[in-house]
Amino acid sequence: MDTFMNFIVSISNWVWGIPMLVILFGGGLILTFSLGFFQFKYFGFICKETFGKILEKPEKGEGTVSPFQAASAALASTIGAANIVGVPVAIAFGGPGAVFWMWLTAFIGSASKFSEIVLGIKYREKNELGEYVGGPQYYLDKGLNAPWLGKLFAFCLMLEIIPSVATQTISVVQTAATLNIPNWVSGAVIAALVGIVVYGGIQRIVQVSEKLVPFMAGVYLLGALVVTIVNITQLPSVVVLIFKHAFAPMAAVGGFGGAMISQTISRGIARGTYSNEAGMGTAPIAHVAAITDHPVRQAFWGIFEIIVSTLIICTMTAMIVLTSGIWKTIPSSEAASMPARAFQSLMGGSLGGGIVTLSITLFVLSTIIVIVFYGEKQAEYLFGTKFSQVMKFIYLVAIFLGAYGGIEFLYSFLDILLASIIIPNMIGLVLMRNQVRELKDDFFNNPNFYPMLRENK
Incomplete structure (x- = not known):
């Protein structure tokens, strides 16, 4: 059994090395070129259509929830504990320059996330309950005419959710254990809270998400901003380090062991890729319920998610780690503790640690709620609403079992299952890029959708 498990671990490590980075970053580059670097060209307009219209309700279009509610649900899944603990790990092994590559990957990944939401809206359907459903399983089937690929995506994602929710639960349980709360209590409370929300359907999920996501992100960002402002004198030198060592190796200093340029690039790309779910195909499952008059308009909210998750939250994590200097004193083996240490160095153990603990707990809870919905929709696609x-x-x-570690044997399969949903999705996105480009051109060449055309005349 140990030999088999070691084999699974080695396969997982290999897949999530160069191959997966090539598939995600390389696929994103192909889509970026195909779409004419639209995410850079129209960045200001996209921000205006998302950040500038958070509180607006759509006046026309089909769907059941508002664009922001759909984005909140997708963002609830995107923002997780990894936004806090993953960034310092990238810095510990890749140096400050990894942050630059994280930023670049966010922009490149925008093309992937934009494309999957465009296709998700284009090929969405209504189920027997009258709800809009969609995602890679639908556009791989109907758009690529590859139903087997759609079924492969749906089946693997349906299974992947099982170890995923268990893994997420452990993060909360371990935190609660420090307060002497029994594991079974933590597991039961999390399961009950998630059940109350997900059994209410997409309407209840988005209602919870649109309130929970701004609150949890706000708590963490406010604390991170305080830490950064206190260390503001270090900010200029930190910015120099990020750009200088994005293209040059960095020698060891303090607890930092140094990094070659290859490590810097791979760590930064990995963090940027993993932090926003671009290319994973999960986001359109939530977005297909949105009221919208054009697939492209709703797809802008996918870029909004990347801005919030990677360019804002991950960047603020990087800033507190770098400006506080904590990355020089903590060994790489303890990199995940850097944000908490940075908060505690300024606010004390209770308040500083409490902010990080609360943030991780809320991030994890919101993620579990949404990914359970994702898994349910895969089961519905494959076997019908009763099986879902x-x-x-x-x-x-x-x-509940995750609180006990009762399905730990499945954890080694988690990354392999995740890769098995990304590969068919990215294949579909690249092969259907012309359809995405046609819809993008249809939007930006129509003055009713893109008013800048009228203003430029």
């Missing part, structure tokens, strides 16, 4: 209710129950059981 069975899978929903299985996910809640997995949450």
Whole structure:
């Protein structure tokens, strides 16, 4: 058994090395070129259509939830504990320059996330309950005429959610254990809270998400901003380090062991890729319920998610780690603790640690709620709405068992299952890029959608 598990781990490590980075970053580059670098060209307009219209309700279009509610649900899944603990790990092994490559990957990944939401809206359908459903399983089937690829995506994602929710639960349970809360209590509370929300359907999920996401992000960002402002004198030198060592190796200093340029690039690309779910195909599952008059308009919210998740939250994590100097004193083996240490150095153990603990708990809870919904929709696509209710129950059981570590043997399969949904999705996005480009051109060449055309005349 140990030999088999070691084999699975080695396969996982290999897949999530160069191959997966090539598929995600390389695929994003192909889509970026195909779409004419639209995410750079129209960046200001995209921000105006998203950040500038958060509180607006759509006046026309089909769907069941507002564009921001759909984005909040997708963002609830995107923002996770990794936004806090993943960034310092990238810095510990890749140096400050990794932050530059994280930023670049966010912009490149925008093309992937934009494309999957455009296709998700184009090929969405109504199920027997009258709800809009969609995602890679639908556009791989109907758009690429490859139903087997759609079924592969749906089946692997349905299974991937089981170890995923269990893994997420452990983060909260370990935190609660420091307050002497028994594991079974933590697991039962998380499962109950998730069940209450997900059994209310997409309407209840988006209602919770649109309130929870701004709150949890606001708490963390406010604390991070305080730490950064206190260390503001270090900010100019930190910016120099980021850009200088994005293209040059960095020698060891303090607890930092140094990094070759290849490490800097790979760590930065990995963090940027993993932090926003671009290319994973999960975001359109939430976005297809949105009220919109054009697929491209809703796809702008996918870029909004990347801005919030990677360019804002991950960047603020990087700033507190770098400006506080904590990255020079903590060994790489303890890199995940850097944000908490940075908060505690300024605010004390209770308040500083409490902010990070609260943030991680809320990030994890919001992620579990949405990914259970994602898994449910894969089961519905494959076997119908009745079976989706069975899978929903299985996910809640997995949450409870995760508190005990009862399905640890599945954790080694998590990354392989994740790769098995990314590969068919990215294949579909690249092969259907012409359809995405046609819809993009249709939007930006129509003055009713893109008013800048009228203003430029």
